[in-house]
Amino acid sequence: MGDKEKLLISESEGTGSKILTKKSTSKVPWYLATGFLLFWGLLFFAIVIPFFNRLPTARTLDDADKNVFIAERAYKNLYTLSNIGYKLTGSKENEIEAVQFLLNELEDIKETSLKDFFDMEIDLSQASGSYPYKNLLNMYQGVQNIAVKLAPKNCTSETYLLVNSHFDSKPFTPSAGDAGFMIVTMLEVLRVISTTRETFQHPIVFLFNGAEEGMMEASHGFITQHKWAPKCKAVINLEGVGGGGREVLFQSGPNHSWLLNYYKKYVKYPFATVVAEEVFQSGVIPSDSDFTQFRKYGNVPGLDIIQLTNGYIYHTIYDVIDEIPREALQNSGDNILSLVRGFANATELHDTKVFFYIIVNILIIN
Template identity: 60%
Template sequence: MHTDLFEMDIDVQVVSGAYIHWTMVNMYQGVQNVVVRFRTKASTSESYLLINSHFDSKPGSPGTGDDGAMVVIMLETLRVIATTRTPFHHPIIFLFNGAEENPLQASHGFITQHKWAKNCKALINLDSAGSGNREVLFQSGPNHPWLMDIYRKSVKRSFASTFAEEIFQSGLIPSDTDFRNFCDFGKVPGLDMAHSYNGYVYHTKFDGISVIPRGTLQTTGNNILGLVRTFTNSSILKDPSRHAEGHMVFYDFFGYFVVSYTESTGRILNTCVSVSAVLVIGISMYLMAADSFVSIGYTLRLFSLIFVLHLIGWILAIALPLLMATIFDSADRSMTWFTSKWLVFGLYICPMLMGLSAPTLLYLSISRNDKVSQPYRLQMVDHAHTLILSILCILLTYSSIRSSYFLMIPLLFHAISLVINMVTTLHKQAYYWSIFVMLCQIIPFLYFTYLFYALTCSIMPMMGRFGSSSNPDLYIAIISVLGTMLSMGYLIPLLNIFNRPKLVFLILPAVTLVIALIAITQIGFPYRPATNVQRVNLQEVRRVFYEYDGTVSRNESGYLFDFQDRRKELPFAPYVDLEDLYNISDECDKYMMCGMPIFNHRTTKSRRQASFLPREVPLQLPGVPQLTLLRKTINTTTETVRFEFELKGPSHMSIFVQPLEKVTVSDWSFLADMLLREPPFHVYFSYGKISTPLKFYIDLKTENSEFEEPLMQLGISGHYINFEHERDAETKKFLATFPPYSYIMEWPSSYERYMF
């Protein structure tokens, strides 16, 4: 480090706090951040650039991809800046946060409580949902277009997509990042970037250094270093709020450069291209009518027929892949593509092409319209495709779907081919017009093939942790339809140029049949040891229900399964004895939070899909949370009763509160906004360096002011997720029966239900 130019301050923050995260109060105590402030000595700027990654990992996972690689890149960026004599204007905060997986606690602690947080004016958030390769920019802003200008100028190997941003923000992706807290609680605009390749090993024991491509650190490091240098010398960083102007549309072009413009510019561009494309096909049909010596009315009637047929083709193109996805799911054969990605070609792409082309191919094969030639009628098929795309583009654009640029791209290039054909008069020379149609569709074909291949490589592994309630084949089918429609929508009608188009067409159902048969063999089995595993969250559970008089009404041990994908327990049947396994949905109707030690916000959401396997041998737990009623105080003035408690236990616990009928929670020691929601109320509590007991109170109010009767259920769950806790012999024996292609994220947990 050049001490004559730079200075560095290091602060280890130990912080406690709470905020509402999804359906729970997310409360933390004594979590850590390592914060580095690096600046040029001559700088007087008080506007900081914040760079964040997390050094914690999921229990059982080395965390090399998530998020060790990004931590290394941050450290190397700091080293390069410190050892080169290149001054910069704005200071940099390197935040190595210690509780992202918990979830997102340390970032909240930093942005709401750290002394340097108020100076942070822009953010680069670095995370991962995979293991290396290129990092994707999947969130920008919000409402700060200048961020994309900096990204475009700084990044050498870009990979960015508005489509990825809209998918992520829709909630379809089963992940979240610290970016949320920095934006929501600190109002810090920024860029959210993550590695998403090879998500099969994400959050598993296989996420080690051996699966990280070595070029990852260099490529991502170069990009981050370029961003840091541009950000720290940007005059905008002094007051970014003056440059908040709305959402951006952005996408990279094969990684070589980035196209970006504001949402309002996108509306104008999409509208102009769509309207122009419709005008061009109108001129084309006028020329067809003149050249065919028929009236424009006759031409429009013929076009209307072809338009209806092509619209039916669109419906079939969507319906057939979805039907395939439904059939395979109904036959318990979902996710056949999970390891063998190429199966998607026969299962979804071929049916899509078959459905899109069938109606017009059949019509062109049997029609005998001598007034308008076959080449002209084939051009009308592409015109019908243009009209459908134009209508959809306008509708999506004015529905604020920024990814509507997808439709603008093929429209633009097809309109160019139409203009060229009309100017050169190739449009009336047999099938020669198809040459420029194909040439002009090369770029859309390559772009959408590139984009949707990258998308499927990211989405397919995520389906392995998407949960069991939804059919993942439907999502992959929709992605396949969208990508194929955009890349080949103008090309597939050109089958009719062949002398025997029906014979060429029959290749599609033949390929579908062959690949469907392959998919139901062992090739289509989704899982492989170490590389493509089936994930299961498994809790070894002991649950005890205490009644109001202190008696125990239920004392049971067993295993709580939270299956992470659609196939659930079926792949385990040949190996594991699951004869007594049952779904707990009925218990969710009967007991508060299903009467189970629900872990966090995600398991709360999926609890009705969970299953329970009782065991005869009582579970030997490492410990049990200790709940102590300190005092019960009746306030006759407010007609409320206060229960004060002290809770001791493991580093991860949950508190569930369910007032009984005609009883309400009027106040408590946690966040008051949570009480505006419907009970049961969930408080997720975890601690790090500070392990002092949690003291809290709950105030209850009744309609009859009677406080010497049962008023509420109080559930306490304790989670021993660290592997320093020994599993009992029965658990070890049970875990040993799982097949090698499974990854079991397991931990002992307790649940006590009390009545007060």
């Protein structure tokens, strides 16, 4: 017998017959394992990173009559919003200047909307309340929300889609990426939908909330107290921990697989990772988003989408508009516009609880 092979003779029970079996004792050379790892590393740097950094051409105001997302207009709004300065909850910059800027933009959008096709309602509200958060009891008073409901004329649907982001900031940061980027994206998406002769099934509520950076007070106030909250059956939450590249889908559900099917179907430049969700929900990262409030206190499923390129500027004085190219706004704008339109026509939105119940029972039966 050779060094790398052995012939084993075994006798089967009751028959006395003998069977010769060949067993290999050879080992895989160590350098093949190194080559395997090197292959996947090269694949990551050769394909994944270039794909992540590839952004579409930014559209200008010359394309304004094409009913598409205009990055140039969103960029101008971001310039104005970020230059208000530090929008700390309770400050003049946040409670008066930022709110007035948003109300002016929303009134302009309402004025130019197709009034024969849509009804648009703007609601500025304040909320006070309390809730336990980790090992604290968080109490808040007078936080502000600007909610906009856009509905087709004579719409009878009693289930709404919620789209949310926040305009307040941490101290000492102009918050262009966190989350001014997403606020101006929402403004432009609302503008495009309300000026396009393309109807949809379910009303859309755009929530511009003014108190996230503390412990997500404004979203809690909305989902527990606002008149439209009980009818919001799915949410697209938009967040930022940086800015300048692709946005990433990093949380979904819970449980509602149809949400991911719609993301796959409608998003033009998809980018999602289950690793981010696992890491985030493990509690390793000492951060949170409004998505938690909608899920926990409103039982609203949805998608949590985040801007995370240039994360080193997160919550710093360097979170400025110079870090954000127009192409990044175009990428997110195209994706969110298409996703909102898809969700606003989702048949599953009529009753997400029934849909989930049916899916669970099918899985149990199978």
